[in-house]
Amino acid sequence: MGKTYVVANQKGGVGKTTTCVNTAVCLAEAGATVLLIDIDPQCNATHGLGMHETAGPNSYDIFSGGDAPAAIISTSIQNLYLIPSTRDLAGTSVELPGRDRREFILADALLPVAVNFDYVFIDCPPSLGLLTLNALVAADRIIVPVQCEYYALEGLGQLMQTVEMIRAGLNPRLEVAGLLMTMYDPRTRLSTQVVQEVRSHFPELTYRTIIPRNVRLSEAPSFGMPISHYDPTCAGSDAYFDLATEVVERE
Ligand SMILES: Nc1ncnc2c1ncn2[C@@H]1O[C@H](COP(=O)(O)OP(=O)(O)O)[C@@H](O)[C@H]1O
Numbered sequence: 001m002g003k004t005y006v007v008a009n010q011k012g013g014v015g016k017t018t019t020c021v022n023t024a025v026c027l028a029e030a031g032a033t034v035l036l037i038d039i040d041p042q043c044n045a046t047h048g049l050g051m052h053e054t055a056g057p058n059s060y061d062i063f064s065g066g067d068a069p070a071a072i073i074s075t076s077i078q079n080l081y082l083i084p085s086t087r088d089l090a091g092t093s094v095e096l097p098g099r100d101r102r103e104f105i106l107a108d109a110l111l112p113v114a115v116n117f118d119y120v121f122i123d124c125p126p127s128l129g130l131l132t133l134n135a136l137v138a139a140d141r142i143i144v145p146v147q148c149e150y151y152a153l154e155g156l157g158q159l160m161q162t163v164e165m166i167r168a169g170l171n172p173r174l175e176v177a178g179l180l181m182t183m184y185d186p187r188t189r190l191s192t193q194v195v196q197e198v199r200s201h202f203p204e205l206t207y208r209t210i211i212p213r214n215v216r217l218s219e220a221p222s223f224g225m226p227i228s229h230y231d232p233t234c235a236g237s238d239a240y241f242d243l244a245t246e247v248v249e250r251e
Pocket residue numbers: 011012013014015016017018019044126182183184211212213214215217218219221236
């Protein structure tokens with residue numbers, strides 16, 4: 001049975017989608033069978049893989065009671081499958097609160113699916129709302145991207161508390177796979193300080209791999225490509241390859 005990873009942080013713009021897409025692609029390119037699930041109504045992971053919103057299957061179907069297998073589509077990358085997102089998913093913030101087992105909708109739907117994949121990666125919206133809670137309840141591991149910025153640690157406490165709360169009740173399997181420092185700029189002292197600070201708070205949990213700020217990483221999604229296709233030799237591509245290796249090592 002494969003492992004389900006959720007990439008989450010309630011802050012926006014910290015590198016969740018970039019991490020989720022590129023790690024999933026690296027693992028698929030290494031030969032693993034990978035399912036990426038986009039549950040952000042902004043659909044960035046879906047678009048970043050060159051897929052567009054259609055009337056076809058999507059993650060909103062799952063949250064409105066549909067089967068997960070029917071929502072899976074193939075992508076241009078071998079071994080990589082996708083449950084795309086749609087803007088309609090924004091409606092779940094009003095629809096889900098009244099539902100039975102509202103935190104378990106995704107976990108229940110993925111039960112018959114996860115067995116068919118080596119890895120499932122879930123890309124979350126920037127909040128700790130019910131969509132992210134569903135992902136945390138469905139996952140074995142959480143990867144937390146942390147941007148090398150001044151307020152990096154702010155919000156991490158709340159996220160860790162949420163993880164603890166979920167472990168204590170809704171999903172005892174959930175473990176923190178690692179904290180990932182993103183958008184590191186070696187020219188600024190701030191970046192180095194933030195890495196040191198996060199490492200001193202979370203020495204075991206912080207990944208050795210650091211994702212540099214790399215303009216190629218920010219360009220790739222507009223071409224609908226993962227970094228390994230857009231520019232396989234850039235620093236960002238190397239870093240995500242290293243991360244994927246480290247993710248597998250930590251298992
Ligand atoms: N390492 C990086 N270097 C440069 N730009 C990056 C990097 N990681 C992400 N970006 C860009 O920063 C923005 C936010 O990243 P994204 O992965 O979408 O964050 P989130 O999903 O947490 O909101 C996007 O435009 C993305 O292309």
